[in-house]
Amino acid sequence: MDIWEGYFEIILVGLPIGIIKKTRNSAENWFDDKWKIPDINKVVNEFENFDFKLLKSLEINFSEEVIQKVIQKIVAFLNDAEKKNIDVYIDTY
Known part of the structure; x- marks a missing residue:
C-alpha cells in the first residue's frame, strides 16, 4: 500500500502517542530503512483513535473526508495483513 507523504504527515499529527508516533519522533530506523x-x-x-479535533485546533488545512478515507484504507489493509x-513495513522514499 502506498500513501502520499503529505497525508501520512497529517495523520501523524492526529494519532495518539503510541508505536507509530514514538518511532517516527525518535527517528529510530524511520528514514534509514x-x-x-x-x-x-x-x-x-x-488509527482508530485518530483525533480530528487536534488537527482543527492546530489549524492544519486538510479535508476530513479524505483523511478519514485514507485511515479507513490503512486500517483495512492492516487488519487484512493481521488475518493473513x-x-x-513502513518505508519512506
Missing part, C-alpha cells in the same frame, strides 16, 4: 510494525493490533487501535499473518 523500512521499519517493521511490531504489533499490528496496537497500530490499528492508534503477514508482516507490514
Whole structure:
C-alpha cells in the first residue's frame, strides 16, 4: 500500500502517542530503512483513535473526508495483513 507523504504527515499529527508516533519522533530506523510494525493490533487501535479535533485546533488545512478515507484504507489493509499473518513495513522514499 502506498500513501502520499503529505497525508501520512497529517495523520501523524492526529494519532495518539503510541508505536507509530514514538518511532517516527525518535527517528529510530524511520528514514534509514523500512521499519517493521511490531504489533499490528496496537497500530490499528492508534488509527482508530485518530483525533480530528487536534488537527482543527492546530489549524492544519486538510479535508476530513479524505483523511478519514485514507485511515479507513490503512486500517483495512492492516487488519487484512493481521488475518493473513503477514508482516507490514513502513518505508519512506
